[in-house]
Amino acid sequence: MQYISTRGDSLGQYCDVLLEGLAPNGGLAVPEQLPHIDAATLERWRSLSYAELATEVIGLFATDIPREDLARLCAAAYGGGTFAADEVVPLRDIGEGMTLVGLSEGPTLAFKDMAMQFLGEALEYVLAKSDRVLNVLGATSGDTGSAAEHALHGRDRISIFMLSPQGRMSAFQRAQMYSLHDDNVHNIAIDGVFDDCQNLVKQLASDLDFKRDHSIGAVNSINFGRISAQIAYYFWAWLRATDALPAQDRTGFEVSFAVPSGNFGNILSGYYAKRMGLPVRKLVLASNENNVLDEFFRTGHYRPRSAERTLATSSPSMDVSRASNLERFVFDLLGRDPQRTAAAWQELDTRGEIDLSSEQHRLLPEFGFVSGTSTHEDRLATIRTFFENSGVTLDPHTADGAKVARDHVEPGVPMLVLETAKPQKFADLIAEALGTPEEMDAATRALLDAPQRVTDLPDDEQVLRAYISERALH
Ligand SMILES: *Cc1c(COP(=O)(O)O)cnc(C)c1O
Numbered sequence: 189m190q191y192i193s194t195r196g197d198s199l200g201q202y203c204d205v206l207l208e209g210l211a212p213n214g215g216l217a218v219p220e221q222l223p224h225i226d227a228a229t230l231e232r233w234r235s236l237s238y239a240e241l242a243t244e245v246i247g248l249f250a251t252d253i254p255r256e257d258l259a260r261l262c263a264a265a266y267g268g269g270t271f272a273a274d275e276v277v278p279l280r281d282i283g284e285g286m287t288l289v290g291l292s293e294g295p296t297l298a299f300k301d302m303a304m305q306f307l308g309e310a311l312e313y314v315l316a317k318s319d320r321v322l323n324v325l326g327a328t329s330g331d332t333g334s335a336a337e338h339a340l341h342g343r344d345r346i347s348i349f350m351l352s353p354q355g356r357m358s359a360f361q362r363a364q365m366y367s368l369h370d371d372n373v374h375n376i377a378i379d380g381v382f383d384d385c386q387n388l389v390k391q392l393a394s395d396l397d398f399k400r401d402h403s404i405g406a407v408n409s410i411n412f413g414r415i416s417a418q419i420a421y422y423f424w425a426w427l428r429a430t431d432a433l434p435a436q437d438r439t440g441f442e443v444s445f446a447v448p449s450g451n452f453g454n455i456l457s458g459y460y461a462k463r464m465g466l467p468v469r470k471l472v473l474a475s476n477e478n479n480v481l482d483e484f485f486r487t488g489h490y491r492p493r494s495a496e497r498t499l500a501t502s503s504p505s506m507d508v509s510r511a512s513n514l515e516r517f518v519f520d521l522l523g524r525d526p527q528r529t530a531a532a533w534q535e536l537d538t539r540g541e542i543d544l545s546s547e548q549h550r551l552l553p554e555f556g557f558v559s560g561t562s563t564h565e566d567r568l569a570t571i572r573t574f575f576e577n578s579g580v581t582l583d584p585h586t587a588d589g590a591k592v593a594r595d596h597v598e599p600g601v602p603m604l605v606l607e608t609a610k611p612q613k614f615a616d617l618i619a620e621a622l623g624t625p626e627e628m629d630a631a632t633r634a635l636l637d638a639p640q641r642v643t644d645l646p647d648d649e650q651v652l653r654a655y656i657s658e659r660a661l662h
Pocket of ligand 1: 298299300331332409448449450451452453454455505506585608609
């Protein structure tokens, strides 16, 4: 399979785009053509384990990785006991016509492990094949950084430099990152806020000489390897949701998905699954108070906020000012026309917004998208209701998904709500919602008590540059 940029130009194959999601012309890597899965193939996939299914799905995109190698990578990512549940992604009925899709069984208790664990394997493989090294540089406010570190620690040919804002993460998030002691993990706490960390990364990454000389790369949410790995769990969820149906009723049986969204990476994977032929009725996008994407899907106006106008909410992993993956969807919306896509992003640069209101009427019938917003009060009420009615504690992000999903449940159409994190990660909010703190399990206690290692640095590009130069792999 060949990859192209959303703003024109061809980019090579899967292994070529794995290290660099952003095209030189500023666009994002997308498959030249999406593969199509027919009903018979879907039925053949029913008996596969999660690792085997991931091999089939990712294999459609990674045609330049030999199948037996890919099977080995997927078995290592999903078969080795890294995920708490045997089935990797368990499904659970939570009432009101909704089913929780358990994407947070991995080491950092958030859905990002699903893609990151595969990406860790795939990067190590590609680097060994091409005799290269990679120094991953990133900034995190919590979930992404820990998922990346837990996927990359101890690996050959890879080191990771992760900037986090000093004193701005929860005790749990700090413990998840700073308790890793591998030589290839460099935790750097910057004297500043998350945006300062991100600006430092941008400054270094825009110095192309520095980037090349030190083999700097990223594993952020635009990475197509992550998108492709996420597509697998949409297929898995549909298969498990239809297991109990009589065989003759399964073909074309529609489900809907509700997806707590920030950078639009997770739900983009769901949209690709639908385009590939998975019977998906609705893709329900849930925003928090930073509801730029909800506004886009309701009106066709995309108006990203500045970092200063982005609110700090109680579902922090969705506090995104710019949905970095949206360009991939808009490319399809504009007929996969790179000129029109480039013009739209030009408009964004000059006017600060994109007006696609003339296309808005197509978003539901053609693409399946609906959307909604959930607030702090909604989050608390939703956590409470589901706890009282079904005994399940939702994390704040998943609660946003369930809240918005409620408005879109239809009789006979299972609503699959993606569990993007576990409640243990957000103990304070759970205590606020339920009146009692979540019981701390032994693993959480041990994690919080583990010795931590982190280097404090000032918000200073030159200091950071020197720090990385001394420690980067060559
Ligand atoms: C990253 C994240 C999200 C948002 O996912 P996107 O792919 O950025 O839309 C939602 N919930 C949690 C818990 C996350 O970590």
